[in-house]
Amino acid sequence: MNCIIIEDQAPAQRILKRYIEDLGSLELLATFSDPIQAMSFLKSAAVDLIFLDIHLPKLSGIDFLKSISNPPKVILTTAFPDYALESYDLDVVDYLLKPFSFQRFVKAVSKLSMHGQVAKDKNPSNLKTSKSLFLKSGHEHIKIDIDQISHINSDADYTDVYYGDKKYISSESLKYWEDTLSEYGFIRVHKSHIVNLSMVVKIAKNQIYLQTKATVPIGRTFKKILDERYLS
Structure with a gap:
């Protein structure tokens, strides 16, 4: 190289x-x-x-x-x-x-x-390109741009996908989203939360502030990983 x-x-x-x-x-x-x-x-x-x-x-x-x-x-x-x-x-x-x-x-x-590789598609219904994917919400498959997802959080058996000013409820697990989006600059920062790093405005103490005005907590287990991998 x-x-x-x-x-x-x-x-x-x-x-x-x-x-x-x-x-x-x-x-x-x-x-x-x-x-x-x-x-x-x-x-x-x-x-x-x-x-x-x-x-x-x-x-x-x-x-x-x-x-x-x-x-x-x-x-x-x-x-x-x-x-x-x-x-x-x-x-x-x-x-x-x-x-x-x-x-x-x-x-x-x-x-x-690993940089820039497209994550493997683990679900045939989620046919995706390097910039978009199909999100299954209920009986619908909605095409969304990956870079417009701000964060995802787990809610019992479902996950809430925050996309622009919308929130979609997905039946996919948080682990699924972590595996699918990790190569697009998404990182798990809490046992119940994944964020898009490109949407981060600032990190203060144990909170992440996003461009959408939302805040996401940083879990104690994930704080060290965040600091070592992205802030040091």
Whole structure:
């Protein structure tokens, strides 16, 4: 897998180069301190993965990522945790908070094989594409856009699927929804709740605040997973 580094700090460049060399499964094509130069390089080179710093001269890593069409897979690297949730809205593979260990680097790269895959359809009635699925509610099958689902919660034998300003009652279990939507940026944050990370506005204490104005509790068991995987 071909990769490049976009990072303006020499020490950080050296660490990434050493980790890439030690891993052995990546081929480093080039290193850039200027994102504008990297943009030109991407037009002529086959790049599979970018290690992208956020704080860069001339153009931030976030703005760089928003400015290119059909970008390669991206692992963000930064010393600032403030951009974690925004980065997942941009569909990055992972978010490495400096300083990070070789083990954490390996964990990020290991996510590449799963990133962006369509979850397997476990129910023939739920025929879905990478952006939509058919939700069975009562005797109806309703086509919905996955990215418009804000959260799902368990209610006894049923689940409530919150879609825009609507709520659909589904006979599928919360485990079913967790398995089906995990590859689309959904995460279980409580024994009874799943949220769409792209809908998250902020996390405060043990509450998640969504764009829809809804709040979802974070269970004690899941808080550590949330912190380690997405906020650290």
